[in-house]
Each structure stands twice: as structure tokens, then as C-alpha cells.
Amino acid sequence: MRDFPSCFGESGVQIADSSSSSSTHKSAHNLVTCLYQAPRRGGCWCLITITWSKSLMGQGLGVSVDECSNNRSLGRLDIKPWLFSKKKGSKGLEFDGSRMDVFWDLSSARFGSSPEPLEGFYVAILFDLEMVLLLGDMSKEAYCKTGTSVAPRSDALFVAKKEHLFGKKVYCTKAQFRDNGKAHDIAIEFETVGLDNPCLEIRIDKKRVMQVKRLVWKFRGNHTILVDGVPVEVFWDIHDWLFDPAAAKAVFMFQTSLSGDDKLSPWSCSQAFGGAQHLSFSLVLIAWKNE
Incomplete structure (x- = not known):
């Protein structure tokens, strides 16, 4: 049998890793991690990691960016769990002379058993005012909020997902x-x-x-x-x-x-x-x- 391929690179886990004790059971089960390939200006590529989380305090969202050529971390934004606030908003981050902006609206989001929303939301990511990734089913609202009028770049791809069941x-x-x-x-x-x-x-x-x-x-x-x-x-x-x-x-x-x-x-x-x-x-x- 072939070995399990690795997934989630150096910043995550090996698929074949079974050494974690059951103590991880409680802490990790409310996480869903999704990875996307997205373009940057100058012909560069990066990996965007979206982490959905859930706790007693509510839902949480994390966004991190890594440069693909050398696995270098470019930055991370965390939207902490919320109950009655922070269900919509925006945050910015600067790196290497570029700027990343994250806009989100989960005020009407519908969730199932997973921390990842099913519908009624958007998460939009912009590099230097250009939308490179748009998640959710509220694209019209996202374009209006971000001031963009074109669709996300077609070469942004969904690469991997890790989920606990x-x-x-x-x-x-x-x-x-x-x-x-x-x-x-x-x-x-x-x-x-x-x-x-x-x-x-x-x-x-x-x-x-x-x-x-x-x-x-x-x-x-x-x-x-x-x-x-x-x-x-x-x-x-x-x-x-x-x-x-x-x-x-x-x-x-x-x-x-x-x-x-x-x-x-x-x-x-x-x-x-x-x-x-x-x-x-x-x-x-x-x-x-x-x-």
C-alpha cells in the first residue's frame, strides 16, 4: 500500500499521524480548515487558509496567507468567536508592500453541525483592492461592500479541506x-x-x-x-x-x-x-x- 500523502503542509498535520491522544478530541473537533490557491500580482501564487471554528462563545474565523514558493508565512487575521457582535466587518493586513483585506458578513448565516456556514454569508479576500477569493452565496452584497465590480479571478482554486466528524x-x-x-x-x-x-x-x-x-x-x-x-x-x-x-x-x-x-x-x-x-x-x- 502506498503511504498516505501529506496534507496541510508544514502548518498542519500528516494524514497518517495517529499519535494524538483523545485529549485532542475536545479541542479540535470544532474546526474546519479549507485551503485555496490564489494569485498575486507579479505572477506569484499564495495559499489562503480559511479556518472555521466554533466554541461556547460562538463562531470564529481565521485567515492566513503563505507564499507558495518557499512556504513563508505572509500574515494572519483572526476574527474571534462572537455571540452578538463581529458578525460582519472587515480587517486589513500589510505585507511585502502589498495589502490584504478581508470582508465578511455572517449575520444571516445558516449553520449545520459543522462550524462552516451553509448559506446566507460571504467572505471576500482582496489583494491590493483586487478580489481574489469569494466564499458564500451573497456575491452581490460582497461586490457592493468591497467596491469591486468584477468576478474573482478564475484561477483561484480550492485545494484541500480538513474536517472532524x-x-x-x-x-x-x-x-x-x-x-x-x-x-x-x-x-x-x-x-x-x-x-x-x-x-x-x-x-x-x-x-x-x-x-x-x-x-x-x-x-x-x-x-x-x-x-x-x-x-x-x-x-x-x-x-x-x-x-x-x-x-x-x-x-x-x-x-x-x-x-x-x-x-x-x-x-x-x-x-x-x-x-x-x-x-x-x-x-x-x-x-x-x-x-
């Missing part, structure tokens, strides 16, 4: 594997049929796309499925579910390549951002077992 046997989320593609329902089910025959099943839009039996011997592996006619490689590591119940987590990654080249790591910046768009998209799911 919770359940006893079934773990569900939604994912969009291609820009402007359909959002799919993903369900991961772990079933124990007798003490010696645990089974892993993954469904996309309620249709079973893969099943793994004899997990005692196949607790790590990978398998290729088709989603929207595109090959998506699924990696899994459920070692802790079987052999370390105290850790209570498993790790899954769904990886697709926009170029059809599944050998390219999503974090090979020198290859991916050197001009040709050979980016892969990775969805990392940390599944925590609630007893």
Missing part, C-alpha cells in the same frame, strides 16, 4: 470534488459483524462505492472510486478504532487530481503553482468514535 457507526459530511461541481453526500459506516469481521463501507449520495472486509488485516489501505466521472483515490487508516480504543479516531482522505495525475501531491507547490494547473484536491476526514 463524530458518530458511533456512521459519519456523514458533504464534499465538492471539483470547482463548480456538485456537492455530494459522503457517508462512512463502520460495522462489526461478529467479533472477528468488522466491515468498512463508504457511500456517495447513498450509493455504495466501496466496501472493505477483514479489517483486522486491512486497517490501512487505498482504493480508487469514480465521482462525477473523475477518479478519486480513497485512503483509510482505522488502526486506532480496532487496536487503540482510547484514541477513538480514524483518518480518511479522498484525493482527486484536476489533471488526472494522481501521483502529484497537493502540496508540491513548485510543481503545482509553477504555471500549469496540475493541482489535486484532498478531503481529509478525522472520524471520532462517540461511545
Whole structure:
């Protein structure tokens, strides 16, 4: 079996890392991290990390920017959790003679179980007064607030997402594997049929796309499925579910390549951002077992 590809680079975690104790369970589960490739003037590329969080104090939003050529951090903005304020606003940050502005409006946002909003919001990111990334379904309001009149650059791409899921046997989320593609329902089910025959099943839009039996011997592996006619490689590591119940987590990654080249790591910046768009998209799911 091939090793898990790395995701979230030096500023995040390795997909195969299963050493974290269950103490991370409480602190990390209310985080969703999304990464985007975005252009800068002068032919440079950067990675924008959007972190959605949730606590007893309310929702939170973090935005950080890293230069892709050398993984250098350019800056970070944090919008702290709010209950009755800061649901809309703007913040600016200057770096390397450039300016980044973040505008957001989550005053009407609708949330599900995840810290990431479902609809009724926008987050707009501008470099030197040029919009490079727009999230949410309120684009008209975003253009009006930021004073921009053109659509975001078409070469801004969704690169990776990491999300924590919770359940006893079934773990569900939604994912969009291609820009402007359909959002799919993903369900991961772990079933124990007798003490010696645990089974892993993954469904996309309620249709079973893969099943793994004899997990005692196949607790790590990978398998290729088709989603929207595109090959998506699924990696899994459920070692802790079987052999370390105290850790209570498993790790899954769904990886697709926009170029059809599944050998390219999503974090090979020198290859991916050197001009040709050979980016892969990775969805990392940390599944925590609630007893």
C-alpha cells in the first residue's frame, strides 16, 4: 500500500499521524480548515487558509496567507468567536508592500453541525483592492461592500479541506470534488459483524462505492472510486478504532487530481503553482468514535 500523502503542509498535520491522544478530541473537533490557491500580482501564487471554528462563545474565523514558493508565512487575521457582535466587518493586513483585506458578513448565516456556514454569508479576500477569493452565496452584497465590480479571478482554486466528524457507526459530511461541481453526500459506516469481521463501507449520495472486509488485516489501505466521472483515490487508516480504543479516531482522505495525475501531491507547490494547473484536491476526514 502506498503511504498516505501529506496534507496541510508544514502548518498542519500528516494524514497518517495517529499519535494524538483523545485529549485532542475536545479541542479540535470544532474546526474546519479549507485551503485555496490564489494569485498575486507579479505572477506569484499564495495559499489562503480559511479556518472555521466554533466554541461556547460562538463562531470564529481565521485567515492566513503563505507564499507558495518557499512556504513563508505572509500574515494572519483572526476574527474571534462572537455571540452578538463581529458578525460582519472587515480587517486589513500589510505585507511585502502589498495589502490584504478581508470582508465578511455572517449575520444571516445558516449553520449545520459543522462550524462552516451553509448559506446566507460571504467572505471576500482582496489583494491590493483586487478580489481574489469569494466564499458564500451573497456575491452581490460582497461586490457592493468591497467596491469591486468584477468576478474573482478564475484561477483561484480550492485545494484541500480538513474536517472532524463524530458518530458511533456512521459519519456523514458533504464534499465538492471539483470547482463548480456538485456537492455530494459522503457517508462512512463502520460495522462489526461478529467479533472477528468488522466491515468498512463508504457511500456517495447513498450509493455504495466501496466496501472493505477483514479489517483486522486491512486497517490501512487505498482504493480508487469514480465521482462525477473523475477518479478519486480513497485512503483509510482505522488502526486506532480496532487496536487503540482510547484514541477513538480514524483518518480518511479522498484525493482527486484536476489533471488526472494522481501521483502529484497537493502540496508540491513548485510543481503545482509553477504555471500549469496540475493541482489535486484532498478531503481529509478525522472520524471520532462517540461511545
